Amino acid sequence: MNRSAKKTPSPLWGNVFQSLMKHKDQTRIDLISEIPIFQDLSRRELRTVSEILYDRTYEAGEDIFLADQPGAAMFIITSGKVTILLDSEAEHQTTTLAELGEGDFFGEIALLDNSPRSATARAITKTTMLAIFRADLDKLILNEPYIAARIMRQLAIVIGMRLKETNKQVARL
Amino acid sequence: MIMMTNPKNDPSVRTTRSRVFYTLAAIAGISVTIYLLFALSTLILPVLLGIVAAYICQPLLSLMYRNGMSRGTSNLILFGGFLLIIFMLVRYVLSLVPGEFEQLQLRVSIQQNINERYQSYMGLDENLHNGNMIHDFVGPEVDPMMDTFNQWLYVSEPNQEKLLEWAALQDPETETRVRNLVRRMTSLRLYTDPGILLSDRISFIEDEEEATVDDDGSMLLSMLNILSLWLIMPVMFLFFLVDNGQLRRGFVAIVPNTYFEMVLTVMENVDRAIGNYLRGTLIETLLMTITLWILLALIGFELGISFVLALISGIANAIPIFGMFIGIGICAIYALILDDVSAVIPLVTLENLILWTVAVHLVAQGIDNAVFKPFVLGKAVSLHPIVVFLGAIVGSILFGFVGLLFAIPAIVILKEIVGTFYRQLKAYFLIY
Numbered sequence: 001m002n003r004s005a006k007k008t009p010s011p012l013w014g015n016v017f018q019s020l021m022k023h024k025d026q027t028r029i030d031l032i033s034e035i036p037i038f039q040d041l042s043r044r045e046l047r048t049v050s051e052i053l054y055d056r057t058y059e060a061g062e063d064i065f066l067a068d069q070p071g072a073a074m075f076i077i078t079s080g081k082v083t084i085l086l087d088s089e090a091e092h093q094t095t096t097l098a099e100l101g102e103g104d105f106f107g108e109i110a111l112l113d114n115s116p117r118s119a120t121a122r123a124i125t126k127t128t129m130l131a132i133f134r135a136d137l138d139k140l141i142l143n144e145p146y147i148a149a150r151i152m153r154q155l156a157i158v159i160g161m162r163l164k165e166t167n168k169q170v171a172r173l
Numbered sequence: 174m175i176m177m178t179n180p181k182n183d184p185s186v187r188t189t190r191s192r193v194f195y196t197l198a199a200i201a202g203i204s205v206t207i208y209l210l211f212a213l214s215t216l217i218l219p220v221l222l223g224i225v226a227a228y229i230c231q232p233l234l235s236l237m238y239r240n241g242m243s244r245g246t247s248n249l250i251l252f253g254g255f256l257l258i259i260f261m262l263v264r265y266v267l268s269l270v271p272g273e274f275e276q277l278q279l280r281v282s283i284q285q286n287i288n289e290r291y292q293s294y295m296g297l298d299e300n301l302h303n304g305n306m307i308h309d310f311v312g313p314e315v316d317p318m319m320d321t322f323n324q325w326l327y328v329s330e331p332n333q334e335k336l337l338e339w340a341a342l343q344d345p346e347t348e349t350r351v352r353n354l355v356r357r358m359t360s361l362r363l364y365t366d367p368g369i370l371l372s373d374r375i376s377f378i379e380d381e382e383e384a385t386v387d388d389d390g391s392m393l394l395s396m397l398n399i400l401s402l403w404l405i406m407p408v409m410f411l412f413f414l415v416d417n418g419q420l421r422r423g424f425v426a427i428v429p430n431t432y433f434e435m436v437l438t439v440m441e442n443v444d445r446a447i448g449n450y451l452r453g454t455l456i457e458t459l460l461m462t463i464t465l466w467i468l469l470a471l472i473g474f475e476l477g478i479s480f481v482l483a484l485i486s487g488i489a490n491a492i493p494i495f496g497m498f499i500g501i502g503i504c505a506i507y508a509l510i511l512d513d514v515s516a517v518i519p520l521v522t523l524e525n526l527i528l529w530t531v532a533v534h535l536v537a538q539g540i541d542n543a544v545f546k547p548f549v550l551g552k553a554v555s556l557h558p559i560v561v562f563l564g565a566i567v568g569s570i571l572f573g574f575v576g577l578l579f580a581i582p583a584i585v586i587l588k589e590i591v592g593t594f595y596r597q598l599k600a601y602f603l604i605y
Contacts, residue, residue, distance in 0.1 A: 064430070066602065073437065133437045142235065142239065
């Protein structure tokens with residue numbers, strides 16, 4: 001009983017904001033721990049990673065980025081759906097390359113170089129996402145190479161799988 | 174019947190309202206910032222120095238972090254080091270500040286030295302007659318200024334007595350010296366009217382005398398005021414050192430989605446450019462301080478004093494164009510008040526010390542432009558000279574010395590922000 005009394009914050013000086021912030025931090029870490037590219041990381045490492053993630057919310061139909069824009073960040077979907085579109089100038093039509101949902105990520109090439117985006121990403125429903133900025137990942141590689149290496153490994157696995165899938169599609173054509 | 178539009182169903186209404194809200198919020202924010210800048214102008218220098226110091230320490234923090242130190246320990250070590258440097262600097266500067274009677278002695282000594290030099294340069298005899306060609310040319314302008322200067326430095330009779338009483342308690346050499354200085358001061362004549370003694374012309378205000386006697390209390394109070402103002406510097410340093418990107422994330426959180434990636438890129442580019450500029454300027458300042466310290470010591474300035482003068486000149490050197498003149502001015506004033514000089518370079522005498530001071534600064538500037546700047550700063554500062562000139566003037570008019578010191582870094586930062594922002598707006602197809 002005493003123990004529980006100790007844990008309860010005082011009504012006057014209960015540091016309400018601190019406990020709220022802690023709760024928010026925990027929720028955020030729980031959220032990113034379920035994302036495949038962060039699955040190898042411990043909670044301490046997840047806390048470090050969470051410090052370089054930006055929360056973004058997009059309305060249905062809102063463009064996340066357009067093809068040919070410079071790419072600077074990778075996006076991880078935490079809720080909602082996103083479509084990846086390719087505009088064909090010759091045929092004046094738009095092809096849907098993929099539809100992505102919770103836990104998926106896209107725009108990963110932006111983390112590797114600053115080449116323009118190869119396709120357009122658009123939110124289908126109201127979508128919340130976490131964004132990783134290239135420069136922040138570069139700093140993570142310098143400061144926390146162990147964490148960064150495991151993220152990059154997961155990234156490489158997913159990129160490899162996507163390449164294999166593309167090869168299969170090309171072969172079918 | 175009035176039909177109310179539900180903004181949830183009408184995006185255009187929502188967009189318009191958002192625009193109005195954000196525009197008003199931005200105007201209010203900018204207005205409050207400008208008002209606070211002027212209202213709290215005394216805080217600008219300590220706040221900026223704290224932020225700049227924290228910014229400069231970031232690579233060091235990363236290095237410590239990379240080498241296995243925890244963030245908390247790294248912050249603690251850097252903060253401790255920062256406090257230690259400030260403490261040592263303040264202690265050193267305070268040790269150079271003379272006491273009440275030393276100040277009076279210095280005042281009389283400065284007056285004596287400057288009058289001697291002036292009379293020597295102008296070719297004036299003891300009765301202030303027979304000036305040379307230079308005196309014929311500049312005398313009518315400078316003589317009244319010298320009289321004003323002498324009146325300003327003149328020590329009142331009660332204080333003269335106090336000074337002589339103090340000198341009587343010192344060693345015989347000091348006593349003789351002080352007695353001679355006081356005697357010479359009381360026999361000073363007006364340059365504009367050599368027939369009249371300076372002491373006859375001076376009418377002292379009694380209040381001023383009382384203020385001198387009771388100065389201790391108010392001086393302590395003003396020192397405490399200054400100290401309390403400067404306490405904000407280590408606080409700002411610590412705040413920005415431990416920040417770890419929260420401020421940046423807070424700012425990015427309010428950026429609309431359309432500009433999200435662009436703003437991140439702009440911030441990164443600007444951060445890199447400012448970091449390079451500030452760290453480059455710091456290294457340049459250190460190198461210039463060391464160079465000037467050696468050169469000033471070579472022409473006979475005492476080592477401790479030459480370090481302080483070199484440090485001031487080195488910091489002032491960060492102000493393009495004007496900086497060198499500030500450095501020369503301060504060193505020249507010191508050269509004027511020196512009683513004696515024993516230089517390593519044999520040609521240096523008390524009479525030509527000012528010329529040597531100017532020469533030393535010119536040599537240091539030459540080394541700075543030929544060696545330090547190209548290697549340390551590269552092309553970090555590529556401002557047109559007229560921009561530098563006008564920027565420094567506008568900065569000094571608005572914020573005094575702080576404005577003069579920070580005008581050029583502010584312009585460099587602004588130029589980088591505007592330039593990068595413009596390039597990125599085009600790259601993200603947001604403008605043509």
